Every structure is written in structure tokens, then in C-alpha cells.
Amino acid sequence: MVSSPFSITTASGAGQFDPSLLAPVLAPLDSLPGVSTARAKLFSRIAGGNRVLDLLFCLPESITDRRARPLIADLKQDSIATVTGIVRGIRPPAPRTRQPWRVTLEDTTGTLELAFFSKWQAQNVVEGESLIVSGKVERFHERLTMTSPDYLLPARSADRIPLLDPVWPLTAGLFTGQVRQAMTAALARLPTTLPEWHTPTLLERRRWPDFTTALHWMHFPATIPDSEQGDAWRGEQTRAHARLACDELLADQLATRIAQRAARSRPGRSITGDGHLQQQALTAFGHTPTPGQKKALRDIEADMAAPYRMSRLLQGDVGAGKTLVALLAMLRAAESGAQAALMAPTEILARQHAKTFERLSPVPVAYLSSAVKGKARKQTLQAIAEGTTPLVVGTHALVQDAVQFADLALAVIDEQHRFGVEQRLALVEKGHDADMLVMTATPIPRTLLLTRFGDMQTSRLEGKPAGRKPVHTSLHSIGAMDEVLSGLRRALAKGAQIFWVCPLVSESEALDVAAAEARHAELTAYFGPIAGLAHGQQDSAVRQEALEAFAQGETRLLVATTVIEVGVDIPTATIMVIEHAERFGLAQLHQLRGRVGRGAEASYCLMLHDDGLGQTARRRLTCLKETEDGFLIADEDFRLRGGGDVTGRRQSGLPDYRMSSELLVDMLLDAAHDEAKRILPDTAPLTDPTLPLSAEVLLSLFNKTDAARIFTGG
Incomplete structure (x- = not known):
């Protein structure tokens, strides 16, 4: 039994929600037939949790259409096809080679060569046997070939090949057949009817199926009516996905509203003063x-x-x-x-x-x-x-x-x-x-x-304090480094102070530091002993000494990693050079640029980029060049890169949604927000609000019944 910590009264009557109808899908993964404790650990890697329902929320990454059953003469290169024929020849590879086994499959119109790198699979093929195979058709040495077919079965077992075949994510030690078996068992545990949390108007307008049907359609689209022919099933599955994504967002929004109200109802202390x-x-x-x-x-x-x-x-x-x-x-x-x-x-x-x-x-x-x-x-x-x-x-x-x-x-x-x-x-x-x-x-x-x-x-x-001047931002190719250095030499001669931020090399800070040290040596050789160095692997006292020397004007150029992204306030610095700017997130670039323009002098940001800058990367950098409004930049960053990178290359953004992609969040968040306000309106009491039974079910399904404390932590 799973109980709610909210002490919420359901609209259907007083008392806690009894989730017994959900017990089969809230059970651990190893309760599924054929799923041992060891295998459950593998399933949890792809499911992101240990509940049967977590596995059901692990949606297929794609659907392979195996409905085409052409004759061999009608096969097309680079297509997925399911073919029936008779085995007319089996050729093992030459000794001590890595060549595949080759099997010739024949029907009344022609022959198809099958290639197997698995000896076990090839040796299970018998000459004269009628087979059905499904996989990708390629052309090899002018012959149509299917290498390592996805399915190879006796022709009498043709119904075992899914017409619309889901492709689930896998992990080492886990195979598609095992996932299919577990998904089938998990879907069978779903209640046939659940209280509906969406309004009939919304469901009708968006043509959404119910929750249980939506999960069936996502995992096994062949269950969608009239899916044997045409592409109408794709529209139905898209609507099913949208419904599940909105459910996930609604659970999140509802838990958030509960947490917000819980925070406002917590006893506090009145802090006042005379100013x-x-x-x-x-x-x-x-x-x-x-x-x-x-x-x-x-x-x-x-x-x-x-x-x-x-x-x-x-x-x-x-x-x-x-x-x-x-x-x-x-x-x-x-x-x-x-x-x-x-x-x-x-x-x-x-x-x-x-x-x-x-x-x-x-x-x-x-x-x-x-x-x-x-x-x-x-x-x-x-x-x-x-x-x-x-x-x-x-x-x-x-x-x-x-x-x-x-x-x-x-x-x-x-x-x-x-x-x-x-x-x-x-x-x-x-x-x-x-x-x-x-x-x-x-x-x-x-x-x-x-x-x-x-x-x-x-x-x-919004806005900046009086006296802050705009930062002039420009883009420069790495190939124009000589011109950039000449310009910096002229600026230094006029008394300028310069930040030089080295590029992100990889997830390894050690490699980032090595790049900074190498650039520091090169710039010292070019400009003379006027450059300091600051990075995250220095002792804090050494790093602070480098910053103080730069702040006092003892050094004129500071070579650094992103350690200076926040907390560095040196009004005399007026030039920021960011090397390989395309490797940084937009929000991070904006933060780095904010290290200059803090004094009364005009300031400049030079973003150096790779010579072969792609269209998307150029669009991102152009956005930064054209505006200093961080809110506009954040929205563009979110749209171009997705929530996971909105705060920079190594930060996270959106919650870890299972069924809501960035695009679906953008499309459905307003609807979910409005639904949450309908279910729990502002007029409801802060403590012990009355929630419909359907809302309690929704929170349990998406494991949000313990969200209040976590959300209240920010």
C-alpha cells in the first residue's frame, strides 16, 4: 500500500486515497514474470525507476514499420522489408576469415542473399526450409542482401513478427525480446478504467485516448484500430504521446501547486525593522x-x-x-x-x-x-x-x-x-x-x-543600475587570430585590461586547465610578462592572488577558465576575449561577457569561433551579438539547445521528464498549468485542500506524492 503524505480529502469522500487499484503497477519490477532481481536492475537502468509503471513510462525510441511484404523482385534498396522464401544454398565463410555465412533465399520472382555473422544463427537454417525474414535490404556487389536479419523464423510463424515493431532503449545484458515480454506483462497490469483527471472538453478537443489506451498505443501501435494499412496510426500515436506528456506535466504542476501552498501555510516568523x-x-x-x-x-x-x-x-x-x-x-x-x-x-x-x-x-x-x-x-x-x-x-x-x-x-x-x-x-x-x-x-x-x-x-x-554602459560584442574567426592579437596589443598600449577565457575542451577539467596553461604561455611570449592565470585546479589562495593582482593592475591580462564566470567584479577590465565561443552555452557566454562593462569605460567582448562555424552555432552567437537582454538570450538558448543546457554546458534545466520532450513541454505546458489551477484553484484552503480522486491517482502514477518537501527546497 502506498499512502499520500498530503492528508488530502478526495472529492468522493473523506479520508486518504486508497491506491489498491494501482498496486500491480506500483509494484517492483522483479514482480513481473521472468524478471529476476538481477534482471530488474537492468530494467531499472532504462526505466529510470524500480516500479512496473516506470518501465511503462520508458517509451519506444522509434517504430519500425514491417508491414511491407513484397516479393523479392519488388525489393527496394535501403528499405525495411519482410520476405518469405525457400532456402536454396548455405555457404560457410572461408577458414580463418571474418567473412559472414551466406544463405540464398528464393521465391518465385528472384533471390535474396542473407548474411550472418552469427554461426549459431546460420547453422539453424536448413536448406529447402521455408523462412520468413525481416530487416533492412541493402545492395552488396550488385546483389540484394539482408545482413543479420532482425527476425528469422519458419514461415508458419509469420504472425510473430510485429507489423509495427517498437524499438525500446536497451542496456548491456538486456535484449529486445526480454523488454517486449516485460512490457506485455506490465501493460496487462494496468487498470482497464481509471478516474479521468482531464475535462471531457479537453479530451474531445484534442482527440486524446484514455491513459491506459494511450500507453498501449505507444508500446504496441499495432493495437491501434486500422493500423494494418496507411499512416493514420501515426496520428493516433502522436495524440497518445501528447496525452501522456500532458499527464506528466500536469502531475508536476499539481505537485508544485501543492508544495507552494504547503510552503505558504508553514508557520514562520514575522521579520520587521525600522530601516x-x-x-x-x-x-x-x-x-x-x-x-x-x-x-x-x-x-x-x-x-x-x-x-x-x-x-x-x-x-x-x-x-x-x-x-x-x-x-x-x-x-x-x-x-x-x-x-x-x-x-x-x-x-x-x-x-x-x-x-x-x-x-x-x-x-x-x-x-x-x-x-x-x-x-x-x-x-x-x-x-x-x-x-x-x-x-x-x-x-x-x-x-x-x-x-x-x-x-x-x-x-x-x-x-x-x-x-x-x-x-x-x-x-x-x-x-x-x-x-x-x-x-x-x-x-x-x-x-x-x-x-x-x-x-x-x-x-x-530588469535593467541595470545607472552608469553601466553596453558591451560591444563582435564575432571573429580563429583564423583571424593575428588581427585580434594586433588589436589587443593596441588596446593594452592605451591601458586596457583584458580577460581571456579559454575554451571548454571536454568534460575533463584537467584538459581545460592544460588548454589555459598553454594559451597563457603563448600570450606571455607575445605580450610579455603581463599575464596572470586563474583556473579551478589552483589552490584557492593562488587563484585569489591572481585575481587580486589583476584587480590592482599589477597584471594587465588574465587568462582563465570558466572559474571567472561569476563573482569577479573588476570595473577596470574592459575587454573580454572568449576563445572557441561555440563550445559554450549561450547563458554561460552571457555570464562571461558580464565580467566587463562594470565601470564607466566602454567595454568590448570578442567571441572567437571555429572557421567552419555551423548554421545553428552561428545563429546562437549572433543572438548574443545582437542583444544584451539576458531574458531574450535565455529563451533563445532554451529553444535552440533545450532545457538541459539552459544554464551552461554542465548544468541541467528541465526536470527529468520521461515522456515530455522539449517540444511537447513548449506545446503543452500552458494547458497543464491551467488544468492544475482548475483542479486546485487559488480559492482552495492552503491546508487540507479537497482534491478529486482522479488527481490523487495522477499524483500516485507519476510518483509525486512526496514532492512537497523537495519542491520547497527550491
């Missing part, structure tokens, strides 16, 4: 906050003053001023007599925040990272525990057991996509009913806002 600390910080800042900053701060302060815990996302473009908003929110917590902590993913970014806070804050600021050791660490931990430092800035070191706060009221997580859910929760849980503010400088497309952050209130900073 005196904030005003002192603004005086030190010396500028008036932008309208966007003021609005974001009002939203945050309203949440902090409310009697429930805040869970808010602050998203803003590069240089939009999120750090100031975070500081003012943290000072509001300090005004109430409590503490606030900001956690950043890298030491560079954490140090930059600490440096800014120390310059502006009228109250003490503590800094903690793995680089803080010995007596300094002990003193910092003591100050945090005693509450003598109202503001704390650090890396993930803040979530270590040794860190105890006197009274943490606000947890701020910067560049939240770089932290796991558990790390974010670990910081929040160090406080008593602490509020949570997560920030990102990677603009998030609306699609991702709904799918990944739908449970959170959102503030969006």
Missing part, C-alpha cells in the same frame, strides 16, 4: 536603487513580515543589482535582532560578496569557507554561534555540522542552480522557521519558471 541599517548601507552605496530593486525589496520585505516562511526566487540579469537587494534584505533581519546568511557556490563569488558587504554594511560580517582554518575558523564559528556577527557569508562550508547560528532568520542562496536541494534545505534548517531567498544571475525562461520554480514566488530585476 535604519538599510539606510546606512544605502548611504555608503552612494546611489539610488533602481525601480526594479525597490520593487523586489518591497516584495521580499512583505514576505519576511508575513506569518509564513518566505520561499522566493530573485532572478536578475548580469549586473542588475541582486547583491544590493540581498544585502538590504539581510539587514532587515539584522534590524529585528536576528541573523542572515548568504551561501555562494564558489570561493571567488563568496569572497566578492563578503568584500561588498564589508564595504556597505553597518554591522559586522563573518566569512566562512574551507579556506578559513585554525584560529580564524574557531573565532568565526564562535561569533556565528554567539550572534555577534548578524551577517554571515560563505560557501557550502556554512552547512557543516560545526556551524551553529544563534538565530538564523534568513537564508540567501546565490546561483542556486549550483547547489543540490539538500544543501539548500540544510542551510534553511539551521534557523528557526527561517525564510529562504534564492538568487540566480542566469535568466530563467518562463517554461523553466513553471516547471522548476513554480512553487516559489518570483521577483525579476
